[in-house]
Amino acid sequence: MSQVLDTPPPTPAPAASAAPAAADETDLAALAARHGLSVSGARPSLPDYVRQLWDRRHFIGAFATAKLTAQYSQAKLGQVWQVMTPLLNAAVYYLIFGVLLHTQRGIADFVPFLVTGVFIWTFTQNSLMAGTRAISGNLGLVRALHFPRAALPVSFSLQQLQQLLFSMGALLVILLGFGVPPATSWLLVIPALALQFVFNTGVSMAMARVGAKIPDIAQLMPFVLRTWMYGSGVMFSISHMTDSASGVPSWVGPVLQCNPAVVYIDLVRFALIDSFHGDQLPPHVWALAVAWALVAGIGGFIYFWKAEETYGRG
Template identity: 45%
Template structure:
């Protein structure tokens, strides 16, 4: 059997190479067809996460509350970063929940390809399914945190205003951005496990730079130059700011920040999708 006769058969009968990746548009369509699989994977994971604990999925509610309480104690009461902020509890809870969502999603994405190694070796499917299922799983948990956040906001005296309708928009933009960055990290994580060692340091630095427990606006008044700007426009700070702007009357976010939120979301989503797609063959 020579290669030439093989090539003839392949041509004549229109066979396709198994190692060839579909074009991006088709790849995205194939992934979309797997939407039910993505949801079911995410659901199974949620069940698994809490299946061994007595309180079960109640932890999804308790964990964010405990987190908020600790941060309030340290930064609100002990360190007094609340200076100049009306309604510090709502301000803090919004920051902590919004950032934690980004942090856990990125961390989980870095592991999503190696963790599903057996699945990848057993069944053929667009690997984009895996980071997306991870993101859906995190978003489900985030929604519970957001309900807690809204209760905290109302309980601490925030009135229900028309601005609350901007919250879904802010969240959608945040999801777009975080999906994009997760796809980039997922490809890195597939190539080398070293990334999981480095991520915590990067994420901690990013947390401090994003105004989770202090006001970037007040802080940057001391740094008018590029330092202040890069703090203000860093995506972490931007999305936290947009969420606070939606729920809190005392926060007035510049339109420029909303525009930055749109730009970051679109840019990262496109770059992330293309970058992850290009690595498709390397995940096998």
């Protein structure tokens, strides 16, 4: 009779421990950190992002100038259109609002008043339109090169500022031609436009993020901007249109005067036009101008930076 031996079942081979893999990942992370490597496409910290953007300041300036030069390169009159376009817009608005609708009543120096409003509004309008397409319209550049994406909306706002400076030369000629004397108050244009540039750039960066996610927003923006323009006193005086005799509710005037477009337009009018007095300005107008610039500039920049790693993907 054979003896049956109970043999224990074979012991399975021990599973590979996860500890060595985790140790390897830790070692790789430490090695990458030691040599200054980071995850490709990761969003940098806010201070690092500001530093990177500052390092690209020469690129931003050159890119803005190149876009401005190329804008009318196919037209026979070339860069003359930088001045002619806002002047023609002002002429159309004068025909409709000044001649046909008589909104010039009660406004001294109506032509300088109108042209100043058109030029300053155009600066904001074009900055926001260009900012909306800053990412979605430059996907090839975004995907091909590594740089802080905020450089694009900043450069487009700078391009519009450069174009405005061309227009300001024509505006000064108009002011002198209509008998507006030069004054030291003209220097106030510099801080007013600087604050407007910060405001425009901040809103442009916010719209660039929205436009990158929803490209169709660029088709809606002209209607939004046109509505905003009609509420910004570009072609008429808000103080005259909302006085007690107009029948407009009393709260409408103060609300419209807090509109940032109104604030910057009226500041430039006050600086340039002798007949535009301080009592036509919103209360605490400089505080409003600074507040709008800080809120839009800082808020728009942070809002754009939050989605830095998503631009050009998908």
